[in-house]
Amino acid sequence: MSEDGALEIADAVCAGARRAVDVAGEALTRIERADPALCAFLDVWEEEALRRAAEVDARVAAGERPPLAGVPVAVKGRRGLRAAEPLLAAGAVAVGATSVPGPGTPWQTWGLGARGRTVNPWRADRTPGGSSAGAAVAVAAGLVPLATGADGAGSVRIPAAWCGVLGLKATGGRFPSGDPTGLAAPGILARTGADAGLWWRVVSGRDPSVPCFPLTAVWSPDLGYASPGPEPVALAREAVERLVAAGVVRLVRPPVALSLLDPGPAWLALRTPGADSGDARRVRAVNEARLHTLFGCADLLITPTAPTSPHGHEGPGDVYSTSLTWAFNLSGHPAFSVPAGVGADGCPAGVQFVAGHDREGLLLAVAQEAERRGAVTALRPAS
Template sequence: MARGAALPLAGVPIGVKRSEGTESLQARRLIAAGAVPVGSTAVPGPGTEWKTWGATDRGTTANPRRPGASPGGSSAGSGAAVAAGMVPMATASDGAGSTRIPAAWCGVVGYKPTTGLLPARDAAGLTVGGPIARSVADIELYRRAFLGDGRHRDAWAVGRGRRPLRVAWSASLGFNRVHPGVAGAATRALGEWERCGGVEVHEARPALDDPAGQWRALRLRPPGDPVGGRGGRNAARLAELFAGFDLLATPTTPNPPHGPGGPGEAMSVGLTWLFNITGHPAVSLPAAVPAACGPVGLQLVAGLGADAALLRAAADYERRVLGPAP
């Protein structure tokens, strides 16, 4: 008797980001791996420039972890659906932080792959697909289903008798104003990981430039205009940093979840959009302790192509600090 193909996501219900639908490449690959789409997840509606919210014809998208607050965006409904336990995984996309921000504000996990592993969804090459999920193990299932079991650059491993990971910690990346409650929660989470023996944390002051102008300039490029020399000085400085450290850690957002009136002058993308320009893989994990200002994310960033190693580190943090996923 012929044996059926192995389906790593057989029967797993997923949400699908409304702006992508089931025809997006990542949705098609997940469905081919056995996943079952059960609903469309909300994205921002018209009327404002800020995208860290969601809306449908039934109203604004609620945050299951903080009543009255936004779930983030633009993958708002994906973050909310996973946090509410409706699905274990949902598709998202990230051009400036749109996967990582809702993961942070909803207290779940969001992963932006190294740019180039998945086809970009915009002419500027900034927006890449990725998942929001309840655990790092679910993120790893996505990676294997979408990218296969290929071996990425992997200069170190976690929990295999090697030295603790060297982590560079920067609350602001040198150009953000960070809410003290957000910085404090992320710092305590990272400190708990260090106390558990997983990492060595070193305060870093990377001489990085605010990428706002470059990000906007890239978005204004006409279709077909080649994108070359991306990252500039920031890319060079990050290369220097990753020559001495295994990971860079920051809060995922500089501000806590905002209310229905929007973020005000806070730039919710201030700690995420640099890595859309430089292409580095990044993951947002829940901070280990509740914060009075709301759910807070801890962002881990790894060297270019080190996605498998990044997720192993994230799994180690999850195991040592957060404990088993619910």
């Protein structure tokens, strides 16, 4: 496992203390050693990665200081390289395509790599979540510091939670997406808020916000419709209490208790060709109005990320892992999963932060401040 973050790597390469070619070679060696067991990758681009890294070294030698100089990144799926183009232009080095659910898979919290099913690095008999399965595993196992994802119902946030890393979904419609329904948005998986913030600066051209802490927040264990298990709720609530004690957030009660309409049927209708979308539009309008009211009196909404701990490879059971995430694909709000702790089964859980539209910078600032004040600590699976 590498402990080097994206910021440290880029600073070292720009300063001439490290070569991008060496950094890429180390990442490729880690992947070669670990991926036969993890199955996080579909393809590994060894020759191309070393060529790109040499180009980065040449740019630095010519006086450039790319913000992601030499940072190894993994991209989601074989079609993910286009989404990573801003990162490559900023000096990142793409080392491979990560696993996603296989053809015909009836559920998305699973991954199929080149060597078989993708395993959770905390427990090999459990799934890492998905559909950004390999991306989360590659970051959690320290193979790369950053991996791109796409989030249509929780596909970045759920694997982030179940693998113990951070996962950000951008505001719906803010960046190009190949999803004609508009439900999917790009995202990033990272081990630290600072590294996620570096990704944000590259793709958005903006720095994370610098708000005055504590920020006001509303806690909701179930959004008014979900039925999460007691342990994910307890772990998320304990994380919130640490944030309160550290002065990062202050819990407030909204004038009206938040109760959203279940977004599941609406989400499914929008994804089903020929389905009547009238009720979906009604659910979307009601939920957006209720969230607008909430964000009028609080900076943040906080929930557990997933309603259950990671399931086994035989299937997800009866509980939708998306039940607490897909509301914000329907509404378009940015959402961020941050590690909350480790459950009795030895697997991580996440706490989800949601903010108003186009306020990704606020979410990143919360994660970074929580790390700085010790309210959120990085989780590391056993090597």
